[in-house]
Amino acid sequence: MTLKTLPPEPIIDPDNTKIHRWPDLGLTLIHDFISPSEEATMVAAFHARDPDLNPKRRVSQHYGYHFDYTTFGASETEYSPIPDYITAFLPRLPLQDCIPDQFTVQYYPPGTGIPPHVDTHSMFEEPLYSLSFGSAVPMTFRLAGPNDARKMRLPRRSAMQSEGEGAAPPPPSSVSSQTGGDETVHPSWDLMLPPRSLLLMMGPSRYGYTHAIRPRKNDVVDGVAVPRKGRYSITMRKVRRGEQIKCDCPYPGVCDARIREEMALARAQACPKGQDENDKHTGESAKS
């Protein structure tokens, strides 16, 4: 069942009308964050590195600490130097005390998208950025519900096949009681991401909402079907390590840290005598 609603109205910054905020959601969209010439440089750099693209597949390039598709966190070892076209805009990011060090540049050929997902909570700091360029696309937001919680607890799936690349961690086999029974599906709404805009997700939009890009060739804008062209984005996150890998957000259903706790508890209950041994492994939580 898909329930759609209109996007919530933003509050426009009176001092800079390019900044739109949804304070209740922790969401900010900054229009014209990069210039057309910066955009052209980024498009050229992307295609110079990957000249032969499959027109049916989303393609990712990683800079800084690589995104790790097995832990859904960041690799400890794989690192690629951050290109100048990224370092150039870092001093303009709105949160200068939390500069990202994990960058995923993605190209979405027309007709491709990214399934609804919640980026991993515990392994990255709260601010989650997406810089858009190329074609405008709508990003679909929906408050996560029991179905999302249940999916995150299904036996292991492939990150690429089922979720966004920032999506949740390897789930436990047990299904939490909080997913039982209630089939509530919250309405979704679309936020149009114009080229050269920067989206910042914090709070509820970061931790409690799924985001997705529908795999469509056309988008309906003001009642008119507009063909999509290629769309690019740079997802930016700051990696957490060691003791910093934790989360106490108010959305336990879709929180990887809570899922790991559930797993550890389920293991301990299933095998009380082996508890010490298991704790040794789950202590390393995110990586196991």
Ligand SMILES: O=C(O)CCC(=O)C(=O)O
């Ligand atoms: O392409 C985007 O704007 C978002 C990508 C995304 O959600 C992700 O990489 O987790």
Ligand SMILES: [Fe+2]
């Ligand atoms: Fe994401």
